[in-house]
Amino acid sequence: MSVVAKKAAKSNSAKRYWLMKTEPESYSIDDLANEKKQTTFWSGVRNYQARNFMRDDMQIGDEVLFYHSNANPPAIVGTAQVVKESYPDHTSWDKKDHHYDEKSTPDAPRWFMVDIQLTEIFEEALGRDQLTGVAALADMELMRKGSRLSVQPVKKSEWDAVLKLAKRSKKKK
């Protein structure tokens, strides 16, 4: 199926839930909060599985858990929303960009991205230790040992469980 056909096919499907990882040293949720309209393009993904989720499956209104990896502690720190569906990642043909890929060109883009807008920063980040042992999150991709997928689908039950934990941590404050 072509990319266009896939986009047409997804247009009627229900809202989906995702998790996106970022290293806060390179881009954090505070950086997102400081953007104009608190919106940014999610460039730099160079993994085919993650790209395919963005290119083929993400739609406007989908909700995103925002995760800080390689952080202390690694944690889900807030939520965002998809506000623009996939389009070519221009950083892939920028020779000065760290994520430059000589095989990607404007005519034949290899990498894609979406735009996301900040929804909420959790008052207290949800560290992995707080996610470990939660029954509803036992099968979450994020919690699987060795999982490296930087854009990953989240089940609604997992989304609900995470937000519930976030609210609880908010009350504690």
Place this chain on the structure above:
DNA sequence: GCCAACGTTGGC
């Protein structure tokens, strides 16, 4: 800094 668990590359 260590290293397990990946994903990609390239020789064959």
Place this chain on the structure above:
DNA sequence: GCCAACGTTGGC
């Protein structure tokens, strides 16, 4: 198509 070597991710 197989798979060893290599580079990367990311928790600890």
